[in-house]
Amino acid sequence: RDFCLSRGLGDVYKRQVSTQSTGVVAPTMMHIRVKRKKQTVFLYTDLSDTISAVKQNLTSANLDVSSAEDIRLIHNDKILADDLTVGDYKIANDDIVYMVFKDEETGQWENIDVHNSDKKSEVASDD
Numbered sequence: 001r002d003f004c005l006s007r008g009l010g011d012v013y014k015r016q017v018s019t020q021s022t023g024v025v026a027p028t029m030m031h032i033r034v035k036r037k038k039q040t041v042f043l044y045t046d047l048s049d050t051i052s053a054v055k056q057n058l059t060s061a062n063l064d065v066s067s068a069e070d071i072r073l074i075h076n077d078k079i080l081a082d083d084l085t086v087g088d089y090k091i092a093n094d095d096i097v098y099m100v101f102k103d104e105e106t107g108q109w110e111n112i113d114v115h116n117s118d119k120k121s122e123v124a125s126d127d
Helices: 051-059
Strands: 001-007 015-017 026-029 029-036 041-048 070-077 098-100
Touching: 041 051, 051 070
Parallel strands: 001 041, 029 098
Antiparallel strands: 015 026, 029 041, 070 098
């Protein structure tokens, strides 16, 4: 199952920021691929979006999760903190971010499980 979530922005690459050191104009809007099991969500996001905001956007995709607190995002084997931004983690356009859910009954986080991929890993709970 694949989804594409947009925040109602027309051309997502119109918003740009100029980097002072190189003078290159780089887009601040991009899409990331959020994967869990057989599911991929194509999510438009901004470098300045917090991880908490990304998780809130994911809850609107009807992913069988009750709240953003029950979602954990992982990129480059790091658990992403809610108060940091997409840019803080240097997540690039078309990067893959893994998503796991918290089991409501046990309080444990599930393992990364992405079908048709070599990526299988266990992420320890920090709770």
